Amino acid sequence: MKLLDLLFPPRCPFCHAIAAQEGICPSCQETLPWLTGRRALRKPDHLELCASALAYRGQARQCVRRYKFRRRQGYARVLGPLVAQCAQDHLPQSFDLISWPPLSPRRMRERGFDQSRLLAHAVAQARGMEETPLLRRAETPRQSSLKGPAARRANVLGAYTLLAPQAVRGKRILLVDDVVTTGSTLSECARVLLTAGAEAVWAVTLAAVLPDGA
Numbered sequence: 001m002k003l004l005d006l007l008f009p010p011r012c013p014f015c016h017a018i019a020a021q022e023g024i025c026p027s028c029q030e031t032l033p034w035l036t037g038r039r040a041l042r043k044p045d046h047l048e049l050c051a052s053a054l055a056y057r058g059q060a061r062q063c064v065r066r067y068k069f070r071r072r073q074g075y076a077r078v079l080g081p082l083v084a085q086c087a088q089d090h091l092p093q094s095f096d097l098i099s100w101p102p103l104s105p106r107r108m109r110e111r112g113f114d115q116s117r118l119l120a121h122a123v124a125q126a127r128g129m130e131e132t133p134l135l136r137r138a139e140t141p142r143q144s145s146l147k148g149p150a151a152r153r154a155n156v157l158g159a160y161t162l163l164a165p166q167a168v169r170g171k172r173i174l175l176v177d178d179v180v181t182t183g184s185t186l187s188e189c190a191r192v193l194l195t196a197g198a199e200a201v202w203a204v205t206l207a208a209v210l211p212d213g214a
Helices: 003-007 026-031 058-069 073-090 105-111 115-126 149-156 184-195
Strands: 050-055 097-099 135-137 160-162 172-180 200-208
Touching: 050 073, 058 073, 058 172, 058 200, 073 115, 073 172, 073 200, 097 115, 115 172, 135 184, 149 184, 160 184, 172 184, 184 200
Parallel strands: 050 200, 097 172, 172 200
Antiparallel strands: 135 160
């Protein structure tokens, strides 16, 4: 065993249990709120389909929040393959471009990394591709600070613009994000891409906020 493993043993990102190797511990493999079949799918406006690996609750929610807000970039090495597998299970196998809804410049400075880009990198790697930046985001209030689908839709309307419109024409595009709540962010990104001539847009996320009781 390497010295670093002795000093800082790998831990499951969901429950923090010490693990023999980096990854999800057997207990969490059994108990996490995995989404399967039709429960893993939704169809926000402008998207062909959106697939999600986990329900955003319990240890899955805590893990995502640590990843995003406590600068646990290393979690992406475990979470990214989960998203890649979800895309493999539920979405088409052929995409021209893999991208993500980017953070605004201010949010990027605050956080120090873009959590969705790291997930997109893992999904792209699994397909022998590279993630492609396609969008920029204007400064708007945090989506998580807003209540209700209408407020979230209004907040992101016009918030995204294309870096290079000609790059998306006729392309089949996969967007990768951490959590889908109302679908407003992914829907707006897809609208911008389709308006610029993209053929179709799909999405995959690590987690999804489900309706109460779902």
